[in-house]
Structures are given as C-alpha cells and as structure tokens.
Amino acid sequence: MAGLRYVCWLFVILGYLSVVLVLAQNPVEEKTTFEAAFQGRCGHGSPCEQLCYELHDGMYECDCRDGYILHKNGYSCAELNSTSPSTSELGDLVDEAESDEANVDNADDEDAVEDILYIRGATFTIHLDTPAENSTVNTTKINEVNADRIELHATSQGPNLEQKLPSTMESIVSTEPACSLDCGPAGNCYIEQSRGDEVDVVIEDDDDGAVDLEGNTVNLRRKQGTFRQRCQCPLGRGGDRCQLEAEVRSPRFTGSGWLAFPALRAAYKHVQLELEFRPEAWDGVLLLAGERDDLQGDFMALILHHGFIEFRFDCGSGVGTVRSTETVKLNEWNTLSVYRHRWDAWIQLNQEKRVEGRSKGLFSRITFREPLFVGGPGNTTGLERLPVRTGFKGCIRHLEANEHHYRFPLAPQGDAANGFDIEECTADRCSKVPCSHGGKCLTTGGDTAVCLCPLGYTGDLCETRVDLQVPSFNGSSYLRYPGLADTSLSWLELSVTLKPTAPDGVILYNGHHSDATGDFIALYLSSGHVQFTFDLGTGPATLRSENPIRLGEWVEVRVSRTGRLASLEVEDDPAQEILAPGAFTQLSLPLNLYLGGAPSYDMYSPKMKTTASFVGCIQTIVLNNREVGILAEALGGVNVGNCGHACEARPCGDAECRPLRERFTCRCRPGVPHPCPAPDDYTPLVPPPARTSSNAVTSVRYERAVPSFTGSESYLHYNDADTMKRIISYRVDINMRFRASSSSGLLLWSGRQSDPQEQRDENDDFLALGLDHGYLTLAYNLGSGEAVLRYNLTRLDDDLWHRIRAVRNEQWASLVVDSGTGVSASSPGQLRQLNTDTGLYVGGAPDVVRTTGGRYTKGIVGCISDLVLDSDFSVALSSPAQATNTHSCIP
Template identity: 55%
Template sequence: MTRFFFFDVLRFATSVMVGTIVLSVGCNDVVVDDPAKAQFEAAFQGRCGRGSPCDQLCYELHDGMYECDCRMGFILQEDGYSCTELNSTASSFYSMNEVDGGNEEDVLYQKDAIFDVHLNENFTEDDERNLNNTLKSSEKIVSTSTTEIPSTERPCVLDCGPNGGCVISEESSEPVCLCPLGKGGERCEKDLEIRSPRFTGSSWLAFPALRGAYKHVQVNLELRPESYDGIFFLTGERDDMAGDFMALLLHQGFIEFRFDCGSGVGLVRSEETVLLNQWNHITLYRHRWDAWLQLNGGKHIQGRSKGLFSRITFREPLFIGGTGNTTGLSEKLPVSGGLKGCIRHLEVNDHLYKFALEPSGEASKGFGIEECTADRCSRVPCQHGGKCLTSETSAVCLCPLGFSGDLCEIRVDLEVPSFNGSSHLRYKGLGEEALTWLDLQVTLKPTAEDGLILYNGHRGNGIGDFMALYLRKGRVGFAYDLGTGVAEASSQHKINLGEWHEVRISRTGRLAILEVDNQIPIEVLSPGAFTQLSLPQNLYLGGVPNFNMVSPQIKTRSAFVGCVQKIEINGKPVSILAEALGGANVDNCPHPCIAKPCGEDGECVPEMDYFTCRCKPGYRDQLCSRGPPGFSGTDSYLHFNDPATLTTLVSDPLDINVRFKITGSDGLILWMDSGSGDFLSLGLERGALVLRYTVRAEEIVVVHNSSTVHDNLWHRIKAVRNGGSGLLVVDNGPGITHQFVDVPSQRATQEGLFIGGIPDENLSTGGRYKNGIKGCVADLVLNTNFRLKLVGHTAASRNVLECEL
C-alpha cells in the first residue's frame, strides 16, 4: 500500500523544523535525525480496521483517509502509526498539562515556545533565508496586560475611576461608564460581586487560554439572551483572527459554532432559534475536524471543518460575552458585537468556571459586567408560554397573545385590544402598499402622553426608510423617511387622555398630511428627491419588542398605553386581532364588545364607546335575520330577575349601555328594582330622555332634551348612576349631568329588570309613566361586560314580538 503523509506541522512551514527533517512523497523515506524532538500527525490512504498499521488508535477521516493516534501516556512516533511510552521519550519538546489530568500537549501549541532548529548539511543559504523569512512572518507579540476601551466618534469625558472607561451608549447615545470587573455604578464607584454575569453588548470577560483542548473540546453553558445577535465564546491563535480560532455566537437568533483548524472554516448551526429572555442550554462537542451542537435538548446538528489539519492552536485568552481585544472579525464571523444577556453556567472539558476576578474567581480581566438579575424569574413562573422580564427591582411576565394576568394565567378572548406600555402586536409589513401613497386611519384612546403607536421600517436595526405614528407630550406625531431625510408632522394641540380620537394620515410621494379629530390638518414635505417608501419589515402596533429596531430619529422611546379599536390602510379595514402574526401583553379594553352583544354568529364592530353588530357570512338569512325584541307600548315587556342580574343592579357605579329605536314621545324603556326599595328608570317624557333613580330617600333626575330619539331610527344611550351624580350620553354626543332632586312618590315594588315596559306602568312607577315604548331594543350591556341576552332569551316575557328592522 502506498502511503501519503500529510503533516499538521506543515501549517508552520519550515519555521518549526526540529532536528533534521526531510519529507518526501511516494516511495522515498521520511528522514528524522532527532525523532525525540518532533511529534507528527499523519494521514494515510485507506480505512481503519484490518490491515491498518495503527499501533493503538485509528480514526476515520474523509475522502478515503485515516489517521493514527495514541492513548494517554503515549506519543505518536515519526512513522505516523507506532506509539512509545511518554516516560521513555521525555523531551523538552513536550509538556504535560497538569490541570487537565496529564493530557499531553504539543509545545507547538504553547505560547512563547522557543524552537531549537538544527539544519542538515544539505541545507543551503537560500533555504536558510527562506526559513528566516517564514519565521519572521509567523512571529506574533501577544499582550493581554492592557485593554483598550472601544473608541467613540464623540468625546466621552466621564470620570469612570481607575481602569474604567467611557463609551457612548448605542441605545441612548449618551456617555456611560464601562467599569472594570468587580466595579459598578454610574461612575464605577460600587463594588460588585459577580456570580452570574450580564453582558451589555460592549462588555466581556477574559479567562486564561485553553489548555489541553487542541484536539477535543466539550462546552456546556446556560445562556439567557436579550437580543438575537452577539458573540459569547471566542478564542484562538491570534488576536487578529488570522490563524486558528473557535467561536460560539448568536446570528439572527440561531446558535452558530465556527472553527478553523488552519485550512478552512467549519460551521455548525442550530435548526431552532434561541428563546429570548429565557434560559437556554447549549452543548457543544468538537473532536478534531468534527463538531456537533445541541440547543435546549433538541437535535444534534453536525458539521466539520475544511482541509486536513485537525488541531487548533490556542494562544489567546478565552473571551466570554464579547470579543475582548480581538480584531479582524468581519472576515471570519457574521457578527462583530458582543452578547446582550446573561450566562450563569460555563463548563469546558469538565471544568466549571468561576466568573469573579482572580483570586476569588478565575477571570483575568473584564469590562462592563453587571450581576444578572434574571434568576428573579424563578419566583415568577409564567404560564402559557409567557416570558419573564426583569428590572432592577422586580420580575414580570410578558404574556403571549390571548393571555393576561400576573402569570399569564388568564385566557382572554380579545375584542378591543389594550396596550400597557410593554405590549405590541405584529403584522405583515406594508411593503409595496405604501411605496408611493398611503392612506391610514386609526381610532385610539390613549392613557399616557408618550408612546409609539405604529411603526414599520426598512431594516431591523432602525436604519433606512421608515414610517411611525406616535404620541409625544400629548401631541400626535407622524414621521417618515424616504431615504433622503426625515419629515415630521405634529398635531397643533394636545389630545385628551382617556377619550377616543380619530387620526388620519394621507401621504403621496414626498407630501404627507396629518389630521387629528377636528384640528387643522398639518402638511409636511420630506427633503430630497426620493418619492418612494420601502417598508419590507414587520408592521408593529402599540409598541415593538426592542427599540433598537426603531429609527433613532423617533424621540419617543416608550410604547403606547391605551386602546386601539380601528385601523384602516388604503381604504381596507384591518382585523386588528385576526390578522396579527403575533404579540405580547395585549389585554381587553373596557368596552361593550367584551360582552359579545352580537351573539356567537355576529361580529361586534366598535364605534368609539359603542358598537354595531355585523352578521358573519352565511348567517344573514338564518340566526342573524332573527330580529331583536319589539314592544307594543301596552302590557309588553321582558322581565329579568335571575341572581346575576340582581347582583349587577345593586353595583355602584352602574353603567348602562342600550341601543334602541322607538316612536312616540312618551314611554318607559327600562325599569330596575333590586328589591331594596330603590329604583332606576330610563324613559321618554314629552320627547326628552330622562334618567331617574333614588339615593338615600331622594330621587335624582337627569334630563337630556337636546336630541331627538323617538324618530324610529337606531340610537345608543349611555346612562351612568354614580352615587348622587348621574350622566346621560346620546349617540356619542356631549354628556349631560344637569340634574335636580325630587321627592320620591309611592309605587308598587317589583323586583328585577324590566325592558320595554312593566305591568301596570302607572301603578308600578308611581305615576311617572303611563305606558311602555313602541319600538325595539337591540342591545343592553351593564358595566361594560354583563350582557343581557335579548335574542333567544330565557327571561319572562309578555306580548314581545320580533322587531321589524
């Protein structure tokens, strides 16, 4: 069998020729004058098994090749297959790694090694000149005694104490201190004990270079990332990444292991993305060319490096959480920044690292390290896939769409979404829909003066085209960038918090118009000559997962707080919840639609504080065609006296929302009696809408006579009893609170809720009403979420017909 010898030491060319070494291919011999000074790895053509010349161990390589190796305590001889006991071949060319239990390590892979080169008699002056040039080119000065803080474009003048440095924050663009390991605070004035480090993207830890790991490496770590990109494990041969290296990193949410044994980069990439803001377990195993990776107990993903070399030289420190003083990353790795997040467990080749500074720990250096507070989440067990987020003092659950509560334990059937400042909904981006023109309408009710309402961008890092709708100091703002500069429009006046508002954006080319309620429209023209808006990223409503994706031109850096009930894009209504691709921490806004007043086969369409019903497809001629109850005005009513209704009637305040159409200027619409002697009535008296109720032996009367409601058209009424104060609102108009106090008259008590009338109106109401209404009542909701079932009801009824719509 013809043997072909390929040596790892060829990576060092003639710069590592030890003794007299003559290499030849084919039938020529391999001559080694001083075999005790060299250890070779040879690759042979063929297979392991019978016929293999390996003295002890044999490894299958690739392309029909194999390699011999020796067990612990033995070294491979120059013939590439025989093994000799280490004690019998002791030489200064080898060293034992006492820390790793005596695994041999080639001095070629030791830092600052000095080689004694002997040349044979056939070595010419040209050979010597070439050797010297090769040696000079391979020399490297390694220094880890000093660390440079990243330079910034603007001056950074904070006094950060001894060994601290000042940097410009990527998030706030303000100067902050990057403190040495063991220090913290705004000026690095506090002592910190680091058990589980948190990295900010600019921070890192340095440990001594790996020993005994040039062939085999096994890594176990627990990682809690806060963003989808960053390097968190990096080491290698040179600080400019020109030689061997090994890196574990996050790229677009996937775990990637990249390594180079000297002849090409190998890549192993997880099939699943990491879980943001949750602890992830990562296991990595590398043996020579081959490596496998496992994320969160999932599938083992395998890969291998290129070429024939199988060893990795480790001279540089092991950098954790960032890149340290390493340069040249752009040519070897897809990301160059450090990790944003926490690491709480790091084990390499069965050695568990301690993150504190020497001597209490093992870290030789570190910058910008904080103590991770994420373990607070162990006391907050979020349910239904909720994610735990921590602040300096607490931990809260970020709930997926359809769940709410402190632990995401409450299932929510969403109708009108409410956002709490940590919420968002995600949709398909506008893309070409907004390329040249955009018509956007939004109906919202804010409860905070600042917050991002809508955002769509061109890139995930906030750079490039974007459009944003937001609140800033109570004013509505719209900003966009077509690629040549930002244009921004702001409403002339602040809007009232806790009230519904309508916002409309019209944009054609460079021109945009902002309209808010009845305020004067604001026009703005974008700078430059570009007229098209490119928005391939997702559209976000109510906030974003991370404000790093929002253009720095948007000064509002908080999420919207309040409710959104309507979005219309280019004339097409958006089903806010049905079309959402995802979201978090979205709850229900207090609204009558929560009570599902349109039944299972109808859709509740919000209209400010009220709603209309829309039948689902296929039901217009079936259940939805069954009209609401109709009343004749005399001895015609519905009577509810079930326990749930009675309990609701005694609540204070009591909010009543009713939709009706009637004829006739007089008639009783509602009568409520909880059985305690007090009552509440809503009716028409000489064409005026009147709310009456008793409180502590007094009768409160509120009269609304500025609207006509007995015109046989549908109207919606909101009536509120709040102690001694009453309120009437008709068709979303102004609220009427003018009232007077009357002396209650005698009446016959009948417990429960009557709709449309009451038996013997004159006697039952103490002469206040002579008859019920002639007309229909379609919807009745109490306290925003208690809906009376008027269609298919189980209440007692008399002379109730189907309403003619």
C-alpha cells in the first residue's frame, strides 16, 4: 500500500508540474497567439463569450475571465481542466483582479475601470522542501512528507523590492572572495570587479569540467581580476557601511541605484509625466514601469540613449518609440513632458518642439502591476528589450505622474517604497542661488554654491556690472576665443605679457579633440617656471624656462615654432629650443582657445605638468604678429575681474587706454579731438611691410580698430568689388560679432537707389539685418516678395558680445545666434538673386528711414568687431570707403 501511495502522489505532482511548464512558457506570446480583433463594437452583436474590449478604428477584442482560456477562434472561452490551477486555488491573490473585471461591463465608462482588468500572463511556481543531506533523491521518487508542502504562487502579484545583486548569465566559477562588510540590517554587501581588470580564463582541467543535460563535457569560464567590496545602502542611509542617516529630498543617482514607488494606478489608458532632471552621463534608465518583472508583456520606459530622450511603450502587440530631436544638456537642469493616450504619445524636452509617435498593433491599454522604478531598472530583468540597461547618473528634483507630485523620501514621510544607492543632490543647492545676467551656479562642496559670472559682471550673484580694462584671473576664471584652427599649421608666433601671483597655472591652451587627445599647445606655469608643451601628433615636446619668474611682476613670454622646432624666451633670458619627436610638422587646433583656465580639467592633455588655473593678470597677447583684443575679441568668459591697473580710471576719456606694463598710452582716432599722443607717436605692433613698388607708400599697421556706433547718422560704407561680389549673388554667408545696448537698430543694409521724387518700388531688392525690440531680424527681397526671418530665442540688446550667422542660399535663409538653434524661412516667388546698387552699410545708414523704406529709424548703439563674408573674406572695419560718426569701441 505504501508503494501505491507513493505512485499516486507522484502522478499528482507530475500533473501539476505539466501545468506549470505550459503556463510558464512565455504567457504573453501564448496569449498573443490566440488574440484576434473583430470589426464593430462591443455589445452590438459581438460574439465575445465573456469579456469584450473596444480598440481603435472600429475594432474590438475578446478575452476570458480567470480560470478560462481564449479559444483560437478569438471569442470562445474554454474552462481549464480540473488539474489546472483555478481562481479558487489562488485565493486572495486574484480578488482584486476579479473585482476589477466586474466593472468592465460598462464599456462607456472606461475611466472608472481600475488598472488591472484581468490577470494576463501570470506564472506559477512549486516550492518543495530541500531534502536532507544524507537522503537520496532521484527523478522517480519524492518523499511523501515533502509532497504535502506544494504551494502555488502568482509571481507577478507580489513584487519583491529587495535589491538584486549583480549576477551573470553564464556558468562561471568565480574567484572573487566572500563579501565580509557589515552593511547594516538593510544594506547589501557585494563584490564588484575593478574596471578593466576582468579576464575570462577557460578551464580545461578534467577535474573542473562539467557535464551538461545531455551528458556532454563542457569547459567552465573562470573570471579573474581584482575585486573590491562595497556596501549598497538603502534609501535614507549613507556612509561606507551605511552607518549614517541621510535625508534625501532631491535624489542623486549613481548609475547603480534606484527608487521604487507603488505601481501606477488609473494609468492603463492615459499617462502624463513631468520631470526635471540633471544628467551627468549620456545613457541611463530614467523611469520604468510595466506588467511583469521580466519586462515581458506591457511596459513603458523613459531612457537616455546617446544623450537623446527615448520614450518606449508596449501595449501588448509591439513597441512604440518616441525620440527627442535634441540631446539633453549635461550637468544642467532639463525639463521633460511626456504624454501618452492609448496608442499615441508625445514628448517635449526643454520646451523644444514636441515629438510624436505611436505604438504598434491593435491593443491600446497598458497594465501596470510592477512598481514604478525611477533612476534605474530596479529589480526588472529582460532589459535586452531596451538599448540601455544601466541606471541613470544624475539628479532628479521633480517628478509628477497624472497630477500626482512624488515625494522622494521613504513612506510615510514620502512616497518611496524602497531604494538603493541614493545620495542628496548637491546641485539642487543652486536653486537657492539666483545668479543674474546669465551667471551659472556651481556647487563647491559642503552646503555652498557660487556663481560663475559672465564677462563684464561680478559679485556673489553676478549683479554688479564691471568696466573691464586689464583682466585678472582668480583661479576659477577663463576667457574663450576662436581656436587657431589651421592658421598655425606650419608656424606659430606667440607673445604674452602677464603678472602672475601663483606659481602654478595654465596661461593658454588650445586642443584638437574634446577628449584631450591629438594636437595641442599649452603655455603654463609649473613651480614658478614657464613651460610650453606642444604635440604635433607623434608625441609631446616641452620647453622650460631656465629660471623661475618673480611673482607679482610683469613679464613677457615669447614662443616661436616652425615645423618641429620650437623656442621659448622669458624676458631677456636666453632662448630654450627643442625639436618635437616624430615626422609630423603641422599643427591643427580646431577647438576653442582658452586663456587663464578652462571650463573643465578634462579638456587638458594629460601630458601637461599642471591643470591648475592661472592666478594673476594678463595684459596683452600677440598671435602671429597680430595683437588680440583681449576683451573685445573674447567669445565669452567666466569670473574675470579688473587687475587694478591705471587704465581702470579711464585716463584717456573716450579714447582707448593701452596698458604698457605699469604704465599706459592713449590711442585716438584721427579727427577725434583728445589730449593724447599724435598718430605718429604710436608704437607699431608689427614692423612696416616691405615696399611692393617704387611708388608704394610704406604704412604701419596698428591694432585692429573696433568701431562703435551712436545710432544716429553713424555708419561705415563699403562699395569695393571684393565686398559687393559676396553680397550681390545667389548666396551670401554673413558672420558678425557685435554688442548692442539699443533694443532696435540697423546692423547691415544693402538695397537699391531710388529717386527721391519717385515712389519706391515695393519689390526693390534689398538685404537688411538688424535688431527689433532686442531680437535679431533678417529681411530680404529678391524682386518677387519680401521675406522676414526673426530669431526669437535670444535677446541681443544686453550690451554683451554675441556672434551671429546669417545665410541666404537663393530663396532660403537661416539665422543662428551664439551657436544656438537655427531658424529658417523662404522668400516668395521664383527670383533667386539679390541685385543691389547702394553698396554695403554697416552699423547704420544715411537717412535711415528713407534708405530702408521705413523698416528702421536708426542704427545700432554699440560695437562691431568682426564681419566675415562667405567664410573667407574679412571686411576691413578699420578702413572703410566712408566712416561717419564712428568711434573706437571701449571694451
């Protein structure tokens, strides 16, 4: 009898196991196999035997209650056989689902239906007691006592929020030591391998071999490397042993942590998300929610992929993806809005244009049964469905879903159910530091934050305007200029006059790649010695001054390079020379050139001896025999102050004060009365050019003039052939750098002359570039209608330097300001060429109202330092055909 009882129990258990195997084989795919859609509406003669759901485009689908399975005809329901798990065997686990299904009958009130409309794809497991160590168990015999402990569970109904430690999908014999850290009652201790140290070793020893299910011998892979132990602390705890209490209001995610919130409710059809985040890396999972913890079935995910935001969602019949057109801003706060209604979704990043998308298939509802994971995938597996599997690295300070504002601390103080590896976001301290005039907030450690002020402003909040004359650098400062690019391929002449107050610091740097590889030049101080390091692509070469320089005194440093040969001179010391290694002789530097420092130490080549920023004053820079307007030509700068030079008192009035170490001279434009030296007394910046013929007149080139304009009958005029052939054509490319204090005014004009007695033709050709209420406006007419293009993203009447680019290619035109987003427009009609005969007016025009046909009433009040046409022709602002009421710009 006992043997018969064993046999009976065996057949019962094998029956249960067969059901488990059938139900566990990807229930989503099994259900999809028998799903069908019909044309029509529920309740109007539909053949659905039990449940009916309306889809889009006049379609509906049938489904069955728990304990039944949908027939392959798509509408009939067959009861599971008596040996299968039924609803009664699941007990309380499905009560909520059954109560939800009872509300589905009213098809006209879908919003009242709860999330869980039916249990879709539940899987079951059987837990058996582990046999004693000395017992013998084989596949044909199970102990009778153990058989009494058969339990059935719906695994997706009770999410486990304990942190899953890193694991591998392979058969691995690990060499890592046991984890011995005491991480507290809720912390996890685990071993992580040092980056780049992991090595796979194939074990061929017979003793270490293994046998697969078919009896074949397989080799195991042993992972070798260096390991370290680390505590993974739960939300609310910190420290290397989770021994510290940590209050988290605005969480920062490390890339390995996450927060878990209760599953989304009433969101099966409609979800609206609002998010503010500050990313520190280009990839990571921002938010994840779904039906199952293995990411099978319904889900939605918000991820960062190569810097772009992607919203992915699956209603059960295919993934839909919506991807932002712009990348996020690293280390800055970004705003994101996400909206999904059934199949359709859109996202909006940083108030840019909305991007829309749609999911695949006929099913339109998402069942959310798993927790809402924020900042990482949590305990979700099956991440191969996503292109990103790592967690988000950065801060999140605002999360709202369907008008519920989430609080990040643990319940009951907040909404979080669990979380690991979460820090307080120090960057959010900047919300209490309102930097003015475009200043950027930077955390400095502890509880403090400071403003990085743009060029021309100072103060704790960048609230004070400063009249810069001779710049000083405080160790967090820098000025940014266009890079040398290909202007110094074969030779470079550099002269810098400076007064350092610290023995270490980068004076000047220009590189080739943003990852600090490739060609570069660097002039810097190291232990008081001036050093010049350069790399032509085959290895660095470094020159070092023989003697250290004296701090607090003005000194001139000269660098010369021809091919591989370079020399360094400091004041009157003998020149030091060096020959660069390798065979390369040319230097290409396309990135920006930085003076006094850089925004990030990561930009510097590791071949330099220091990464500290310069502290002191820099008075003049001469590059390739051209003196750079240190302030006038800067594209931008941070935390630059005045040096305390005599020029700060403006001893030259409206003229330019030129520092000469501790002294100064005044520079006046001819014809402008002022008690300053005559032009003949100027010190030339470069030697006079050689005579080209017996009749040529030797001239001396002075510092390039930067003209300023008063707004009233103040302009430059050009009518030379080189300038006009680039204006009168099918295409024009204008690159200009200027600053303006007036909200409206004309920058450039070229049009048609007309008789004052005759009425102007409304379709006369013209090209106008100017400011209108602070915004840049481009207008043009090619003879068949006027086109107006307005750049509304940035105001330019702030008296700060801006660089703009206006391009017209036949009828199409575009505007870009400060390398921002471009805008474009097209002129009407068929004509494609601009034909004007007035020449080019810069900064204004004579009788502006009449000249521009009433489009402008005055010129700009400000300065123009650069005007380049077609990328290769620089308009000589210092030598126009006519200059009226213009002055030298005071930086």
